[in-house]
Amino acid sequence: MKKITRAAICLVTAMPALSYASGNVTLFGIIDTSIEVSNVGNGTVARMDSGGQLGSRFGLKGTEDIGGGNTVNFMLEQGIGSNDGTAANPTLAFSRQAWVGMAGTWGEFRVGLQNSPVYIYVNGYLDAFTVATIGSAQASFQTLIPRSNNAIFYQTPRIAGLVAQFMIGLRDQTTKPMSGAASYHIGIEYDRGPVSAATGFQRLQNATNSSVLEVFTVGASYAFGPVRLYVGLNNARQSDGSLNKNAYTTSLAWTINPASQLSFGIGHASDRTSADNDGNQIGMMYWYFLSKRDTLYFSAAFLKNMHKATYTMNGATTVGIPVAYAGADARGIQFGIQHRF
Template sequence: MKKRFLLPLALCVSGAFDSAQAQSSLRLYGIVDNGIEFQNGGQGSVVRAVSSGLFATVYGLRGSEDIGGGYRVNFQLEQGFSGVTGAATDSTAAWNRLAWVGMSGPFGELRIGRQKKPEYLFLNGEIDPTAVKSIASPINNFQDVTVRASNAIAYFAPTIYGLSTQAMISLRDQTMKPSNGLHFYNVVARYVNGPFRMSAGYESQGNATGSSVQKVWRAAAGYRAGHLRVYLAYQSERQTDNSENRDIYEASMSYLLDPFNLVSVMYGYAHDRAGQGKNAQQIGLTYEYFLSKATSLYAAAGLIDNHGQANYTLDGTQYSGIPTAPGAYARGIVLGMTHKF
């Protein structure tokens, strides 16, 4: 009698488990980007092995559960590391890039935790062909901003007639003074109409001591014609203690020569409005050869013409450039391979 009861129960539990599994998904993903780089910042040259020359080298977990009615529970965990040493980019954090959970549905999407700011998650792909990555991107080298926020709450609104919007706030914690209250807020919008794209965003972020606030404006416009894509971008950075007052302008384009070859060229100018004599301009070039859908070879090069006291350097996607002498040229090239899984 007991066996007759247990067998149907086991079958029911097994079926419920299979049904739950069918409604959930979990994916391990990652990127390994390694290369060899040459850089000279006016104080000597260096040849070195680098990781994250074009794409950030990461691994992560992305999951989603369908809970019915068009609603899903989502999460993402992501860690950055060096593909040439194996070391974590931040040894103090198990998931130093992303660690959030949230819900999506007809209302849009809500995320809570450490995540990339909408200003960069949403707009970087609209600013230049590299999505503001590598030594070739002028804005990547000229800007002084943070990309991610902890203790964050983000909202992604549904796209309506080509218009998409995102917003985020983040809260202070015990590592800051004051240790409570609002630390950061951001709002961005993008409009797409056929080949035309326009986007803009604003963010305000206090420093760790609460003594100053950085305010950043971004705007970009783009046009696609066949295999050609053209970008125009503007970014301003202001610090309320007047330690920073900078405008950055960039014009760039990319062209897909054929399914295997993509070339991009970028020009940027940084205008120092703080009177510190730190203007600079840069030309950047990238070439990508697609071996497959998952693997590509690339070359990225940059030349910065620093003026006066400016000492901008060539930063990789997930590493810093070498020190540059004030007023000197910073020049470099990285040859690498990227594999995505």
């Protein structure tokens, strides 16, 4: 009884401190689940997906005001499978992001596991589908490394609609050599009035330093009243010659009313190796916003592979069903619901 009493006293005494410490910490997440019916060359397949429009996740984020207009910030984020409850990567406690940093009028600085500037900041300017659901040709055709371990990140203040991000990913005990930079990421955005544009670059060495992937991405959009037109280009090259590809996309988003939006798009993947394995896709997506936190969506797409191409329809974090054979076409529809908290 004495031990129980002491524990209770300690808990009550600690409650103000716990309340203060957690005052600026937010639990957040996204639950995104969809049902996909598709044909990838061997008959109709139905499956339930997690992360069709945005990757399902949960996490903690926080900020602490340290005075002078400066804050200390952190984020811990884990990807999950909302269709089966599994962790996106069961070997990691936080597979999407785990960083701490500072921000102020001078910009923002972070260290840790982070999203690449090209993945989050640049991608949003390319595509009326936000590079998500099976309707997006960008999601099907682009090559991109979404995040980096051991990353050092800096973002400039936004000036006249212009902002830039720079990130370096360091090597560690899982790579050879174990020191030095493994990746470089740059993103530059412009957003003012009806015009939005962005460009980004990634350079990533593999774990053994035997090959280098370089990715260049650029896109822009312009709003004509309720309609916004997008164009995007993604170029990816592997130094060993295994990859040399351009992905071109054009799409538009029509805001029908505050509760609904319709997106259409086409895309072409151009294989610049001697294999000449190209692909074309046409897609659409309808969004219905039940509230600020809840969205219903419907997507449909037809993807034509040429020669021995094996492209398939991907979601935001959902890998598409592989085509039955090289050169097979893919087609499908997708119904989803998303909740944010």
